[in-house]
Amino acid sequence: MQKTFKNEKILFAEPLFQCDGLAGFTRSELYENAIHRTLRINQLKKEHNWTQEDFDIAIRCLNYEVGFVIHLSMFIPAIERLATDDQKAKWLPLAESYRILGTYAQTELGHGTNLMALETTATFDPRTDEFVLRTPQLSSMKWWPGSLGKTATHAIVLAQLIIGNKNYGMNPFMVQLRSLEDHMPLPGIIVGDIGAKLGANSNDNGFLILNDVRIPRENMLARNSKVTKDGRYIQTSTNKANYATMVLVRLSIIRWAEDTIKNGSLIAIRYSAVRRQSSLQAGGPEMQVLDYQTQQYKIFPSLAASYALFFTYEAMMKEYEIAYAQIMRGNNQLLGQIHGQLSGLKAFASDLVTYELEMCRRSCGGHGYLKASVVGETLLHTLPLVTVEGDNTVMYLQCARYLLKQIAKALAGQDVDEPTSYLKKDILSYTCPVQKGEHCTNPNYLLKIYTQRAHSAIASVARQLQFDLESGKDQSSAFNNNLVSLVQAAKAHCQLCLMKNFVESVSALERTCSENLASVLRQLCLYFGLHGIVTASGEFLESEAIGLQQLEWIKAEELKSLAAIRPNAVALVDAFDLHDQTVMSALGRYDGNAYQHLFEAAKREPMNQTQVPPAYYKYLRDLIKGQPLAKL
Numbered sequence: 001m002q003k004t005f006k007n008e009k010i011l012f013a014e015p016l017f018q019c020d021g022l023a024g025f026t027r028s029e030l031y032e033n034a035i036h037r038t039l040r041i042n043q044l045k046k047e048h049n050w051t052q053e054d055f056d057i058a059i060r061c062l063n064y065e066v067g068f069v070i071h072l073s074m075f076i077p078a079i080e081r082l083a084t085d086d087q088k089a090k091w092l093p094l095a096e097s098y099r100i101l102g103t104y105a106q107t108e109l110g111h112g113t114n115l116m117a118l119e120t121t122a123t124f125d126p127r128t129d130e131f132v133l134r135t136p137q138l139s140s141m142k143w144w145p146g147s148l149g150k151t152a153t154h155a156i157v158l159a160q161l162i163i164g165n166k167n168y169g170m171n172p173f174m175v176q177l178r179s180l181e182d183h184m185p186l187p188g189i190i191v192g193d194i195g196a197k198l199g200a201n202s203n204d205n206g207f208l209i210l211n212d213v214r215i216p217r218e219n220m221l222a223r224n225s226k227v228t229k230d231g232r233y234i235q236t237s238t239n240k241a242n243y244a245t246m247v248l249v250r251l252s253i254i255r256w257a258e259d260t261i262k263n264g265s266l267i268a269i270r271y272s273a274v275r276r277q278s279s280l281q282a283g284g285p286e287m288q289v290l291d292y293q294t295q296q297y298k299i300f301p302s303l304a305a306s307y308a309l310f311f312t313y314e315a316m317m318k319e320y321e322i323a324y325a326q327i328m329r330g331n332n333q334l335l336g337q338i339h340g341q342l343s344g345l346k347a348f349a350s351d352l353v354t355y356e357l358e359m360c361r362r363s364c365g366g367h368g369y370l371k372a373s374v375v376g377e378t379l380l381h382t383l384p385l386v387t388v389e390g391d392n393t394v395m396y397l398q399c400a401r402y403l404l405k406q407i408a409k410a411l412a413g414q415d416v417d418e419p420t421s422y423l424k425k426d427i428l429s430y431t432c433p434v435q436k437g438e439h440c441t442n443p444n445y446l447l448k449i450y451t452q453r454a455h456s457a458i459a460s461v462a463r464q465l466q467f468d469l470e471s472g473k474d475q476s477s478a479f480n481n482n483l484v485s486l487v488q489a490a491k492a493h494c495q496l497c498l499m500k501n502f503v504e505s506v507s508a509l510e511r512t513c514s515e516n517l518a519s520v521l522r523q524l525c526l527y528f529g530l531h532g533i534v535t536a537s538g539e540f541l542e543s544e545a546i547g548l549q550q551l552e553w554i555k556a557e558e559l560k561s562l563a564a565i566r567p568n569a570v571a572l573v574d575a576f577d578l579h580d581q582t583v584m585s586a587l588g589r590y591d592g593n594a595y596q597h598l599f600e601a602a603k604r605e606p607m608n609q610t611q612v613p614p615a616y617y618k619y620l621r622d623l624i625k626g627q628p629l630a631k632l
């Protein structure tokens with residue numbers, strides 16, 4: 001599924017990219033190693049004439065265990081999206097050649113979600129033609145930005161623009177943090193690392209205090225708004241245009257989520273094919289645990305999610321490219337649509353994979369708790385995806401806000417955006433397409449069920465909001481009263497998007513691939529659809545997209561499809577074409593020698609490098625020999 005990386009052999013021939021050693025690394029070593037890796041990939045890019053796409057795939061092959069993540073994923077894209085042509089000409093070549101190292105400093109100790117409430121100020125001083133940047137109190141210090149702690153020489157700082165006594169809202173400013181001579185913080189800047197995290201510890205997420213730091217007026221990134229020498233504020237685009245970098249990163253998170261769940265499902269499925277435990281027949285040979293229906297029930301959702309997210313990322317990438325091209329030409333017509341879609345899908349994708357990865361970990365039994373299994377490590381690395389780039393609840397609510405606008409348009413007989421075109425249908429004329437058991441095997445029927453459920457969830461919360469407003473509640477309490485239903489409506493829309501992308505992509509592939517392959521993909525798509533209905537059955541029933549009889553058929557078909565997927569499960573994860581060095585798991589190796597690799601990993605354990613541990617001489621010797629213990 002991943003475009004085969006023709007240079008994989010070159011990459012993994014280097015000891016630097018052989019990951020087995022990372023487990024015993026300290027934070028400093030992880031940090032240094034990550035930087036070393038990115039610089040070496042850059043050298044390889046030059047040595048072998050790799051394209052930017054090759055470079056990006058190399059980073060994915062290394063599971064993003066590289067340095068300068070925010071420099072590459074936010075700092076450079078922010079310059080591209082928020083700077084004028086002159087500013088781009090000045091900063092992009094420096095950033096692209098790593099002569100300046102950047103971060104995106106938006107979140108503060110006191111606020112991450114509510115951007116309007118950010119406290120950092122950039123006050124224009126017309127006497128010197130400068131902005132004065134200030135974090136006025138403890139809660140205003142920047143807190144979290146990746147690479148800020150120890151690496152970044154520059155930051156794009158998001159701050160409230162103040163001219164005279166007037167606040168013109170959040171705007172981006174290029175601020176130099178450290179000397180390019182000796183890397184020391186510049187005057188007025190206090191900067192450091194925020195401390196160890198649950199995962200992603202190669203990254204130096206940092207804090208930043210700005211004490212009246214002066215930057216030239218030209219350092220305000222001025223593609224969307226600028227300040228003239230005489231202190232006039234000129235806005236050339238919507239104030240939301242400065243949020244453009246976040247939209248891109250939300251798209252990247254869908255891909256990140258896809259990559260991690262592919263790893264998880266691959267490890268769980270390969271290991272479950274190797275692992276034998278018990279038997280259903282007395283005295284019979286022990287079964288591969290993958291043959292237990294319960295094991296399939298635990299793991300196949302992650303297999304199906306891997307493919308669903310792959311197709312959804314591809315579809316969203318196309319939508320994004322169209323929107324981005326328009327936006328860069330100054331046409332913001334698609335801004336609301338792409339923001340609404342990507343905020344919901346970022347949340348849905350990250351929710352889905354963090355849940356399923358834990359299922360993958362559990363399916364590996366005790367060995368899943370070993371670092372060498374890598375599933376747990378992957379989960380820890382993936383957990384922040386539900387928070388970064390907008391907490392998921394808040395992102396669902398952004399998506400819901402978009403859906404409410406769309407349904408209002410539909411009800412008023414106006415045109416709606418293509419991804420919400422289903423809202424134009426007559427919701428009352430729906431009849432469930434599944435009228436007998438065998439109808440459940442038609443993915444297009446399931447798609448109709450998903451559509452009705454999403455439509456109904458959105459219509460229902462829109463009605464309830466209307467009712468609350470008409471009963472005298474003010475706007476904000478009416479909204480607060482319906483937040484849970486709004487999130488549910490957004491989830492229903494996102495789940496429909498995944499199902500739709502899956503069904504449409506498989507139909508498109510059917511035209512070009514063999515019937516054997518097509519039928520395997522159709523089966524997986526069908527399973528994805530059935531499983532989604534069963535896990536949210538309450539909502540599907542409540543929306544009357546299905547009745548109890550349909551649920552019974554769908555449940556039965558879901559179980560049947562587990563058995564149908566089983567013979568192809570290993571091939572379906574092999575098809576991800578992931579190198580052992582990418583997956584890094586002792587349990588999920590291509591050769592299936594899970595036990596041998598686990599033992600090798602144990603032998604490499606630093607604790608095993610001496611037979612007798614230092615603690616023996618300190619405590620154990622006297623204890624074992626019955627000697628009185630020294631005062632401890």
Ligand SMILES: CC(C)(COP(=O)(O)OP(=O)(O)OC[C@H]1O[C@@H](n2cnc3c(N)ncnc32)[C@H](O)[C@@H]1OP(=O)(O)O)[C@@H](O)C(=O)NCCC(=O)NCCSC(=O)CCCCCCCCCCCCCCC(=O)O
Pocket residue numbers: 069070073104106107112113114115116145146147200203205240241243244246247249252253256335336339340381382384385387388389390391394398401
């Ligand atoms: C959207 C908000 C929640 C609210 O914003 P406002 O207060 O301005 O909204 P309003 O309610 O007034 O208006 C809503 C209005 O605006 C439109 N809108 C909102 N956002 C956008 C947008 N992006 N584009 C277009 N339009 C937008 C919306 O549609 C409404 O329009 P209408 O009025 O017409 O209806 C906002 O405050 C918000 O977005 N908050 C979230 C903040 C956020 O996302 N911060 C991100 C900080 S950077 C970050 O987190 C970086 C993460 C690292 C990413 C690396 C890749 C992931 C890897 C993670 C895994 C390992 C980690 C390794 C890296 C590391 O450690 O760093």
Ligand SMILES: Cc1cc2nc3c(=O)[nH]c(=O)nc-3n(C[C@H](O)[C@H](O)[C@H](O)COP(=O)(O)OP(=O)(O)OC[C@H]3O[C@@H](n4cnc5c(N)ncnc54)[C@H](O)[C@@H]3O)c2cc1C
Pocket residue numbers: 070104105106107110111112113114143144145146200205384387388389390391392393394397
């Ligand atoms: C690993 C990692 C890397 C990061 N990298 C960066 C970076 O490079 N640059 C950067 O600027 N930031 C970065 N961040 C910060 C990140 O963007 C924020 O943490 C994120 O946007 C969430 O904001 P918050 O922490 O303020 O959460 P909060 O908003 O405080 O959320 C706390 C709780 O309140 C709820 N809540 C908040 N507002 C609402 C609302 N309006 N309605 C309903 N519920 C609400 C949330 O759902 C959540 O349950 C990073 C964070 C992490 C964990």
